[in-house]
Amino acid sequence: MYYTGEELDRCFAAVEDGWWDCFLDLKYPRHIGAEYTASRYENPEEAFMVWIDEIGQEHGVNSYVRVIERRDNRDILFHVLLSGVPVSFQRFWRQRWWELTAGAAWDRPVDRQLQGLFKYFVFKKRCDIETSVGGSIIDFWWPENR
Secondary structure (H helix, E strand, O other), rough: OOHHHHHHHHHHHHHHOOOOOOOEEEEEEEOOOOOOEEEEEEEEHHHHHHHHHHHHHHHHHOEEEEEEEEOOOOOOHHHHEEEOHHHHHHHHHHHHHHHHOOEEEEEEOOOOOOOHHHHHHHHHHHOEEEEOOEEEEEEEEHHOOO
């Protein structure tokens, strides 16, 4: 789906709604280091869907916002807001991301600046954004990212 004002407005409204407990950055590296000996998911989208599905099964989470940042070095960063993930499990899910992808994951603060940060990603860095609220996905993809 490409830009329509309504879909993008709904994505940003979801960011602004403030029910998010967790903000994680997930790196899907182009190259993996020698310390990673497992078999990783070769498709970052597939890895993300497995990861988010496992979180949903464990915590009943079915709402998230994800910005997809494609970096010049061909790494991919997912900037993800989650609700319903207890703080005590956030380290576990960062580790699980590494197990699936050989990629790092780190926390960021959930604060009032989220909407501005997400707008920066979408409008200045031309990142794609996807929102899933209650299992219903709304997304915005820049044509050049397809």
